[in-house]
Amino acid sequence: xxxxxxxxxxxxxxxxxxxxxxxxxxxxxxxxxxxxxxxxxxxxxxxxxxxxxxxxxxxxxxxxxxxxxxxxxxxxxxxxxxxxxxxxxxxxxxxxxxxxxxxxxxxxxx
Amino acid sequence: xxxxxxxxxxxxxxxxxxxxxxxxxxxxxxxxxxxxxxxxxxxxxxxxxxxxxxxxxxxxxxxxxxxxxxxxxxxxxxxxxxxxxxxxxxxxxxxxxxxxxxxxxxxxxx
Amino acid sequence: xxxxxxxxxxxxxxxxxxxxxxxxxxxxxxxxxxxxxxxxxxxxxxxxxxxxxxxxxxxxxxxxxxxxxxxxxxxxxxxxxxxxxxxxxxxxxxxxxxxxxxxxxxxxxxxxxxxxxxxxxxxxxxxxxxxxxxxxxxxxxxxxxxxxxxxxxxxxxxxxxxxxxxxxxxxxxxxxxxxxxxxxxxxxxxxxxxxxxxxxxxxxxxxxxx
Numbered sequence: 144x145x146x147x148x149x150x151x152x153x154x155x156x157x158x159x160x161x162x163x164x165x166x167x168x169x170x171x172x173x174x175x176x177x178x179x180x181x182x183x184x185x186x187x188x189x190x191x192x193x194x195x196x197x198x199x200x201x202x203x204x205x206x207x208x209x210x211x212x213x214x215x216x217x218x219x220x221x222x223x224x225x226x227x228x229x230x231x232x233x234x235x236x237x238x239x240x241x242x243x244x245x246x247x248x249x250x251x252x253x
Numbered sequence: 254x255x256x257x258x259x260x261x262x263x264x265x266x267x268x269x270x271x272x273x274x275x276x277x278x279x280x281x282x283x284x285x286x287x288x289x290x291x292x293x294x295x296x297x298x299x300x301x302x303x304x305x306x307x308x309x310x311x312x313x314x315x316x317x318x319x320x321x322x323x324x325x326x327x328x329x330x331x332x333x334x335x336x337x338x339x340x341x342x343x344x345x346x347x348x349x350x351x352x353x354x355x356x357x358x359x360x361x362x363x
Numbered sequence: 364x365x366x367x368x369x370x371x372x373x374x375x376x377x378x379x380x381x382x383x384x385x386x387x388x389x390x391x392x393x394x395x396x397x398x399x400x401x402x403x404x405x406x407x408x409x410x411x412x413x414x415x416x417x418x419x420x421x422x423x424x425x426x427x428x429x430x431x432x433x434x435x436x437x438x439x440x441x442x443x444x445x446x447x448x449x450x451x452x453x454x455x456x457x458x459x460x461x462x463x464x465x466x467x468x469x470x471x472x473x474x475x476x477x478x479x480x481x482x483x484x485x486x487x488x489x490x491x492x493x494x495x496x497x498x499x500x501x502x503x504x505x506x507x508x509x510x511x512x513x514x515x516x517x518x519x520x521x522x523x524x525x526x527x528x529x530x531x532x533x534x535x536x537x538x539x540x541x542x543x544x545x546x547x548x549x550x551x552x553x554x555x556x557x558x559x560x561x562x563x564x565x566x567x568x569x570x571x572x573x
Binding site: 264266267268269270271272273274275276277278279280281283284286288289290291292293295296297298299300302305309312323325326327330331333334337342343347348351352354355356359360363 | 378379380383384385386387388389390391392393394397399400404405406408409411412453454474475476477486488489490492493494495496497498499501502507510511525
């Protein structure tokens, strides 16, 4: 399990996760032309960070165009209630979605 | 009529939450060529000649009509051709000539 | 709009290979001629794929049911625990094992494509890759489960995991009642692919007659 770096350690951009489990974040609303890996149905939705995925990995949207190496950031497993995704959801109120989202698609919730 | 930019902004494979039919629980034993196609995809990914995410993007780029009418592995093999042409690994001419050669060989052997 | 995919092999007189099979053969031959791949690599990968099936996942589940410490390791790092059992992962994917409990029932899907834990389950069934399942599993999971004959109580949370990254999922089904003294092999024989996707549960068993 990763531990927090020592105070005197400076880490590189993207090295440390920006978010931690329990954080409330919002999935960005943007509309890339061509390839994307964040489905439309979750864009703009508020979600809870459930887990930081280790190790860091490439941005899969860039991988889709042949980028096989380069800077890595974290993916996060996030939780969204189905009632938030679908107006009039008729299953149980507790029913939920889990999905992995790349760090560049998540914003702090205001 | 929906603005044309919706076609650009919404990938044809991004179907989470869209209306759909009952699930048809059929399955089929993969044809030998389909299995070979899958094995080829894996080998191309190992070599990073064509990684898995590029394959996904290549299938998306076929567009709705082809995606709707070609079966799963048919989409893969056509996507591979397009990507390999883009990377200048193969040319359309050499693939076309080789396909004629393969088809003729089968006709002779039949 | 319904997409109909024709799964019948394209047959022409004499059973000649269809257009796409010819393309696949031609492409492999060209890539081999150029030295980019070797035919032996494709043959070997066919063997890798043939060696993967739900029987592997069933072994993992049976071990997890029998061995609480393995279960903990499996839930902490699915890939590493599978590798302990000799199930190698030939690609760069990771595995998260989703534990079904009395409070939570898990279901896996890939809405964007067909991500599936192939190293431990083999290749996915057609329905998993097609629109009805992919579109509806994230929006009306209980209705989807119902089509598989699976009813989950309203006081159990249905949790749907949509694979979008390099992680794959495997559902660890609830161990059925009546199997308390079963061997791992006997337990494994109960575990179906559909239970490890999460569309089915495993029925309680009659106690073995002593």
